[in-house]
Amino acid sequence: MSVTTKTIALHGGLLVLLFALQFVLPAYHHGNLARIMVLASYAVGYNILFGYTGLLSLGHALFFAAGMYGMSLTIQHLGFSAAPALLAGIAAGVVVSMALALLALRTAGVAFMIVTLMFAQAGYLTILYFGEYTRGDEGFVIQQAQRMLWGIDLSQPTNRYFAALSLFATCLLASLWLIRHPFGKTLVAIRENEERVRMLGYNTFAHKLGAMVISGTISAAAGASYGLLFGYAGASFASVQYSIFPLLWVLLGGAGTVLGPFIGTLFMFYLIDLSSGITTAYMLIAGVVLVLLTLFAPQGLTGELRARIWRWLP
Known part of the structure; x- marks a missing residue:
């Protein structure tokens, strides 16, 4: 079996499994998995910038x-x-990511991290400052009547699940296509040795700009979808923790792997969920598990599978 066939079978099989789970999962896990798929789409966007291009952003919550x-x-x-509201959210992501990219990509390394964090915090404070319109930390609920997309009620669990699956499938397949495309391969080359890529005649700034806009657009699509599917928008989603979360998900799942963001998000979500059912100090349990994973699976769960068993994993 060729590598292409294996890749299509693996990723297609995951999507078929997620489709089938809709019909068998109990209500609690059904809602959780819908949430995980939207957040995993966010992590897919982050992975394009960090995992494939090698740019560590601390401001993706923006x-x-x-x-x-x-x-x-x-x-x-x-x-x-x-x-149209969903399109407006995606358009906002394109504009914001383009503006930040033009500024942040003038820096590198630690300076890039600080600049992205600084602008993300500025965005968070802006939301709080204009609380008259944004309702600040309190946020606001999007009513059921406002969550009708082409006549489909997204507040209904089945419709919400399939919408989340559609978003995740689009992001997953787009990521898979991108890394097999010459543009994606150039991003990987920039991650490995940017100076050599520049010497070969590639415009590394343009490629990094493209990666950041693609990453920001996917992240914005996830943010818009999350608000629409779950009926809430609040300033907490712009805070530092929502810049750290996708980094953790990608590192746990395997940076620079297509399935890593989903595996990492799923693992982290249920690690916290199960730990909180054992003790109020659930973050201590989660922290110990994360440290052990960092020590014994430094390439992440999917990354270790690729390194030890399935070397063909994209």
């Missing part, structure tokens, strides 16, 4: 929040229906 508030504010204050 893009997630741009999508969420671009969608929710247009519904709340401009009377948009769900479809």
